[in-house]
Amino acid sequence: MNCQPSPVKATVPVSVANAPGATPHPSHRVDQSGRANIGLLLAGMAALWLLLGLGFLAPLIEVGKSCLAALLSGDPQVSAAVMAKVQQATFLIALPVALVATAAGTMVAIVIESLSNPARKALLFLCFFPLGVHISYRVFGVEFLLTGTANLGPLLDASRLLFTRWATIAGLAHWVFPVAVMVMVTALSKLPKTQFEAARLLGAPKRSLIWRLTIPQLLPAMLLTFGLIFCLAYGSYITPEALGGIDDFTTSRLVGELLRQGRLQGAALAGFVALAVPLVVFALVGLVALKLQQSPQGN
Amino acid sequence: MTGRIFTIVLAGLLVAPAFTVVLLSFSHSSFFDAGFGTPSLRWYAAAFSPRWLESIALSAGLALTTALVTTAVAIPAAFVATRTTRHNGWVKALDLLVLATILVPPISLAVGYFRLFGEGNFPALWLSHLVLGLAFPYFSLRMGSQSVSTSLVDAAQLLGASPTKAMIAIWLPSIRRHALLGFVLAFLTSWDETVLSIFITDPATLTLPKAIWEAMSRERDLTAAAINTVVAPCLSLLVVWLHAEPSQARVAQPQNPFET
Numbered sequence: 001m002n003c004q005p006s007p008v009k010a011t012v013p014v015s016v017a018n019a020p021g022a023t024p025h026p027s028h029r030v031d032q033s034g035r036a037n038i039g040l041l042l043a044g045m046a047a048l049w050l051l052l053g054l055g056f057l058a059p060l061i062e063v064g065k066s067c068l069a070a071l072l073s074g075d076p077q078v079s080a081a082v083m084a085k086v087q088q089a090t091f092l093i094a095l096p097v098a099l100v101a102t103a104a105g106t107m108v109a110i111v112i113e114s115l116s117n118p119a120r121k122a123l124l125f126l127c128f129f130p131l132g133v134h135i136s137y138r139v140f141g142v143e144f145l146l147t148g149t150a151n152l153g154p155l156l157d158a159s160r161l162l163f164t165r166w167a168t169i170a171g172l173a174h175w176v177f178p179v180a181v182m183v184m185v186t187a188l189s190k191l192p193k194t195q196f197e198a199a200r201l202l203g204a205p206k207r208s209l210i211w212r213l214t215i216p217q218l219l220p221a222m223l224l225t226f227g228l229i230f231c232l233a234y235g236s237y238i239t240p241e242a243l244g245g246i247d248d249f250t251t252s253r254l255v256g257e258l259l260r261q262g263r264l265q266g267a268a269l270a271g272f273v274a275l276a277v278p279l280v281v282f283a284l285v286g287l288v289a290l291k292l293q294q295s296p297q298g299n
Numbered sequence: 300m301t302g303r304i305f306t307i308v309l310a311g312l313l314v315a316p317a318f319t320v321v322l323l324s325f326s327h328s329s330f331f332d333a334g335f336g337t338p339s340l341r342w343y344a345a346a347f348s349p350r351w352l353e354s355i356a357l358s359a360g361l362a363l364t365t366a367l368v369t370t371a372v373a374i375p376a377a378f379v380a381t382r383t384t385r386h387n388g389w390v391k392a393l394d395l396l397v398l399a400t401i402l403v404p405p406i407s408l409a410v411g412y413f414r415l416f417g418e419g420n421f422p423a424l425w426l427s428h429l430v431l432g433l434a435f436p437y438f439s440l441r442m443g444s445q446s447v448s449t450s451l452v453d454a455a456q457l458l459g460a461s462p463t464k465a466m467i468a469i470w471l472p473s474i475r476r477h478a479l480l481g482f483v484l485a486f487l488t489s490w491d492e493t494v495l496s497i498f499i500t501d502p503a504t505l506t507l508p509k510a511i512w513e514a515m516s517r518e519r520d521l522t523a524a525a526i527n528t529v530v531a532p533c534l535s536l537l538v539v540w541l542h543a544e545p546s547q548a549r550v551a552q553p554q555n556p557f558e559t
Binding site for chain 1: 413
């Protein structure tokens with residue numbers, strides 16, 4: 001159904017409109033100014049497409065061209081075995097981060113929704129505080145805490161996790177957690193509240209409300225959050241570089257290292273893989289989320 | 300209750316590293332094993348050194364212009380995208396393209412920028428920040444539009460308002476909170492952007508994230524802990540205030556459909 005209003009057309013007779021000193025009919029004036037002002041909207045759209053074209057598509061096309069050149073040249077500057085090992089390490093880091101962050105974000109969002117306004121804002125502040133702290137310092141904070149656990153005894157000593165995969169996972173989970181909370185809180189706020197009230201009135205226990213009402217309706221949003229967090233964790237450079245070890249070289253670290261060494265073709269090849277894999281994963285996850293949303297249970 | 304406590308403790312553990320910044324900003328020592336020592340304001344004093352002030356000014360300027368430009372560009376785009384009801388395939392393509400700017404790793408973009416614009420190109424850095432920050436105001440405005448009745452804008456246009464006038468006078472004021480949230484998130488994205496700053500700028504260009512990364516890698520300089528302790532609560536409070544639903548809207552929602 002087309003909801004656009006019909007444009008107001010001028011109905012002033014030509015002779016009157018063209019008479020010297022004639023005052024333009026209001027609708028005629030509006031129609032002229034409307035045409036002029038639509039130009040401003042079009043200019044805004046053009047600016048957006050220019051920004052995306054020059055600042056996003058052009059560099060990525062350049063990466064693709066360099067990747068192709070690297071493959072065709074016969075000297076990709078990075079071996080297939082190294083790429084496979086790096087991809088495996090990156091997957092093994094990004095997957096648990098996405099699972100933990102999505103689960104934690106969902107739990108926190110459900111708790112936030114059940115709190116009073118002041119408590120809700122306090123918990124939101126707790127969760128969003130890291131957004132204002134620079135990533136380098138947040139990573140340093142993870143390192144500081146892990147080192148500090150050495151004083152807590154052998155059972156709680158997590159300092160040996162430093163510069164291993166687990167430190168990277170912990171650092172990334174800390175980094176993406178506020179994003180997961182933000183997305184899940186927004187998704188939860190869009191669920192109709194009346195159904196929860198009705199279920200409660202009909203005697204449904206709290207656990208039922210969460211597992212049989214909330215989670216099924218949140219599933220598409222949870223999947224999208226998982227996909228988003230996976231992409232962020234997969235492409236992260238700072239946290240793996242600061243907290244990871246030699247055995248956990250992620251794709252982004254490989255790209256960074258190749259750039260530093262001046263091996264641009266290899267960097268382009270690894271960079272292309274670094275952007276292709278998360279996009280494919282997100283597309284797959286997005287398709288599943290869309291199917292869930294369109295299914296009868298998801299409506 | 301147990302589940303609630305567990306969740307809050309889990310959230311606390313996940314965000315604890317960021318709060319150590321506050322603790323460390325008052326530390327006398329910069330080494331982990333030397334202990335906390337006597338509380339000191341030395342790092343706050345060091346934040347006023349020319350080196351750090353230049354970095355702060357550069358990053359603040361970059362982030363502010365990024366937020367302004369991305370929000371200005373996102374407003375008409377989100378309005379047109381929201382109002383388009385026919386031939387909206389291009390709207391879906393635009394949504395996906397803007398979403399892709401969040402999904403693509405910054406390091407891959409850095410390779411592309413390096414090959415296209417070379418090293419030490421400051422306008423290229425600004426362009427990259429614009430691209431990385433664009434998604435936040437765009438999607439914030441798109442989401443905010445869902446809570447605004449289209450009939451308001453239709454009525455305005457039927458009464459003679461031009462599309463731009465309807466956008467500025469009716470649509471934007473209704474979702475100003477979302478516009479502001481998008482602005483703040485775009486600011487935060489640029490303020491915190493480290494990867495492109497490291498790889499496509501020359502050594503003389505020292506944005507605050509780059510300066511912090513180098514300071515932490517080499518010297519364990521905690522000056523930026525002091526800077527973050529001052530800035531982070533303000534930005535976080537702003538995000539919380541903008542993100543939380545207005546209390547009137549929450550009160551207006553039906554709590555109990557059977558209540559008399």
